[in-house]
Amino acid sequence: MGLVIHALVCLLGTGSWVAVNGIWVELPLLVPSVPEGWFLPSCLTIIIQLANVGPLAVTLAHRFLPGRLGEVGVIYAVLCVGTLACLLLAAFWQETSVVGGSPRSTALLSLLFFLALVDCTSSVTFLPYMQSLQPRYLNTYFVGEGLSGLLPGLVALGQGVGTFRCHGNASQAGNDTGPRRAEYEEARFSVSAFFLFLGGMMALCLAAFVAYIFVLLSWVNALTNGILPAVQSYSCLPYGNLAYHLSATLAALANPLACLLGMCLPNRSLVLMGVLSLAGTLLACYIMAMAVLSPCPLLLQHGPLGTVLIVVSWVLFVGLLSYVKLMIGMVLRDEGHSALVWCGAVVQLGSMVGALTMFPLVSVYNLFQAGDPCATPCAH
Template sequence: MLNNHPSQLDTIPTSTNQFHLKAIVYVLVIIFGLGTWTNLGGLWVELPIIVPILPESWQLPAKLILIINAANIFPIIFVFASIIFKLNTSIFEIPVNYIILLASTALAIAFACLWNKTEYLFGTNQSIYLMYLCFFSAIGDCLSSTTFIPFLHRYEPFYLNAYFTGEALTALLPALLGIIQGIGKSECTMLDSKINGTFIQVYRPPRFSVRTYFLILSSLPIAAFLAFSGLYLMKTGRMEKKISIKKSKHHQSRVFILMDNNIEDMHAIQNTIKTINKIENQLENNKKKNQWTTIITSETVIYLFVTFQQSMMIYGICPGLTTFSLNAYSATTFHYTIIANSFACPLMTLVGTFIPEVSSKTIGAFLITHIGLFVYIVLTAKMSPCPPLVSTILGPAIIFFVWILIQLIGSYIRILMGNYFRKTKDHRGLVWFSLATQTGALFGSLTMFILTVNVQLFKERNICDNASQCF
């Protein structure tokens, strides 16, 4: 009697194992996402510690952000070249991903060893090694955006969310490590009581060094490399390749059937095919012309300008103002504001998932608020070394929340613009969106570099110099 009933025991382990394998792939994709932007994200968290040590001092962020944005042009050139020459980049994705992950690991170790090495150049000591490392890290990180995500097109769509989770963690994990590390302390110590009571600034290091920080951080690209190797070897989660019978552009299989039955009509059929070809080619040419004319509409131009302007402020100018706007209050304000800003983009990415679109009036309100916050940040930087309310508890609190809000609103506006171009202009719109983002960031960083390094519009604050005290 028992043999008459089919056993269900064999089906349960199979489905359970399949679920477990998919869960493993999901985790591997998250870890794979950790392979991008960790080095530069970690460097930005370390700025409050390295700025007082390196010879560029408060001008360092303006120089670094220009180098990073300049390096970002190379991936854009690569994308346009692949479009113009119709290159099949899929065959390069796997080897390039391996190279990027290995290079990211090597660069993290190089950051640990060379971040404070300087060379005498153009009459002053300069952090040449750090700048070279930033340049090559930026090339690799931006290039990863053109190879990591396309690699995941082999997988089921929901795995892409896992990758974005990993990308968000590249901002959170360096920030959390920075919280554990701490900021250290700067104290004023009397150099010699006999010489007019001269004071010098003495820096007390944090819980562990910058070298240790980057060595710990190098574990993230190593983990991403191992996860990518696992994904390459496993087949779970990949979409099945559909076997399709190749058909010609005009369904010639039907024509061949007619030809088999009516050989005498071959000449007439061939003329018909030529006529169809001419009509379809004309329609395709008209379609291409319409794509170029419809993409440049009034709303599109406005949103492209918004993207350019927001990128110029949030990615070009603001990073170069961090020292003058924040460090003038205190190193502690600088440190914890930079760390808190690392949480802004992942948080707004989550918000953008649930609220991907808002009305144009809401976008306008966001823009006005964002510009107002930006003006206050520029004002505090221009008034350095004595920004508003610098000697009170309220001043650091206000500037902290201003920086958090400008990052939150700026990140959300960028998400809204990206969703708009993806929805209304498809792939071509995303290309224009990326181009406006990059050119805006580059223009902003170049402007900031000129104002900070060449014009020297902003001034540092020496907490031990009585002449720079704010009363």
């Protein structure tokens, strides 16, 4: 487990300055394509200094509002902003608008400010957060911080940043005469792809900072509250009305029974939660497969075996994941009020993402077809 934490802390460290460092090494490809030209580096320097408003605000908040500003919430915010800014840069970095009668890279400069804000603020949030971990992980964090400059440089090197040839005017004798100029060669992949790489690095940093337990919580709630309820009728009705009503009723009964079992036999093991979540996910895959195959599922459409399997799958699916949700709630309750607030937020986020994912699949693209319990059995 110590090695896992070292890896996660290292990934967190890479998010500290990876965005700004990436911009600096990408300048040779940015400069020829923006109206600012080689004034862009000086603009970037000013932007970075302006972005120090972020650490200043955090410092003042700690001074005048002690105990009210938690580093965890700020770190989540800055990492989300950094990831989103990189993705927006990939799409809009070449967009310009007229300012003062001249074209300006407003999208690029604005998004660079947010990236600089993220990186500057990381200096006053990441390190204080490291106090909550054992001292031996601090060195690993600094290793990751060092990699935040090395990794973009290596990627830019592979991209071919700064590769050029010197050209001049050719004389009749074949010699170059007159002033020579640099002609940059085409990169192996685009600037937008490089920004997507930076966005991926920021997303990895965010994923490393999320507690394993919140990932489980969001996934479990996405399945139980958003994804599977949208296809319950498609998965059950091909087996008849009895299968649908039994699955709905017994699955609803499985929820309180699982919670009662959790109160009598609590188990806070993260490994067990992961195993149960995996089992619930496999059951969800079977249920989803039957919904996709509706109105002609594979197993004995009007026979008892298919009905039993779909009903048992729904009951076990709801029961296992209800137990997992209860155990996660008990773990987070021990962590205090802030952890429970995040618990509620993650529950709603997972449910929303699951529901928003399934709505277009079910209602817009019509990927699922309802089964008719009175229809003639399908031939396989």
